[in-house]
Amino acid sequence: MTQRGIIQLDEILLDPPFVHRNGTGVWGLSEDVLRYIDNTLKPGDKTLETGAGMSTILFAVRSSEHTCIVPSEQEIHLIRAYCRRKNISLDHVHFIADYSQNVLPSLARERSEDLDLVLIDGGHGYPVPAIDWFYTVPMLKIGGVVIIDDVQLWTGLELKRFLANEDAWKFVRDFSRSTAYAKVGQEYAREWSQQPYIVRKSRLPQMLYQLRSAVGLILKGNFSELASKVRKYLAIG
Ligand SMILES: C[S@@+](CC[C@H](N)C(=O)[O-])C[C@H]1O[C@@H](n2cnc3c(N)ncnc32)[C@H](O)[C@@H]1O
Numbered sequence: 001m002t003q004r005g006i007i008q009l010d011e012i013l014l015d016p017p018f019v020h021r022n023g024t025g026v027w028g029l030s031e032d033v034l035r036y037i038d039n040t041l042k043p044g045d046k047t048l049e050t051g052a053g054m055s056t057i058l059f060a061v062r063s064s065e066h067t068c069i070v071p072s073e074q075e076i077h078l079i080r081a082y083c084r085r086k087n088i089s090l091d092h093v094h095f096i097a098d099y100s101q102n103v104l105p106s107l108a109r110e111r112s113e114d115l116d117l118v119l120i121d122g123g124h125g126y127p128v129p130a131i132d133w134f135y136t137v138p139m140l141k142i143g144g145v146v147i148i149d150d151v152q153l154w155t156g157l158e159l160k161r162f163l164a165n166e167d168a169w170k171f172v173r174d175f176s177r178s179t180a181y182a183k184v185g186q187e188y189a190r191e192w193s194q195q196p197y198i199v200r201k202s203r204l205p206q207m208l209y210q211l212r213s214a215v216g217l218i219l220k221g222n223f224s225e226l227a228s229k230v231r232k233y234l235a236i237g
Contacts, residue, residue: 017082028054050100050122104135121149165197
């Protein structure tokens, strides 16, 4: 980490950019993630984030070749104004003013597998974090890291639990409300039966479905079909 980096992140933390809530506040990343990004990034690294704020300014300070996808023109304007005031160059930051779910599918087709870091911190409603992850995977290089913010919310937490059970992803570390995983393999859209987390989470709903079907057959007095299903289930038929 360079001395320049420490001073500039500390400055951002002491005088944060009010870019959210109509310019009255900031829903910034927690300090531990910001410090991780500050310590990890090398100049010229290629990065992408969904959402914008303190993180965008840090990516600018660290001079990464950065893509920021955020629908709010006002937030982009406030980030530009803050950077002007602090003399921070945005030369390496490319803003795309749109929702990530609109932009990422075509970006994923155009861009090669060259990203070093992806930050998922845009929309937090279902299924936006999963969409952000799905379409950024092909752009992330092997060894590259994805940070998922707000794993205290179900949408982020489920994504984290899913990655924790996939061989193609290696746990890097947890933060106060974020997590980081490194891409170590190419598999990412396998059929559900090949995804250990989905298999485990589907067991109970599948059993309940079978139970409901069995009760339905009993109520209809259809015992031959019930017997055939039970034999099939026990693999003895
Ligand atoms: C929690 S804030 C991001 C905080 C930022 N990482 C920081 O360090 O300050 C969430 C951001 O996501 C943006 N956003 C909301 N829905 C989005 C979507 N569907 N695609 C991209 N960005 C979205 C909001 O405009 C806001 O900038």
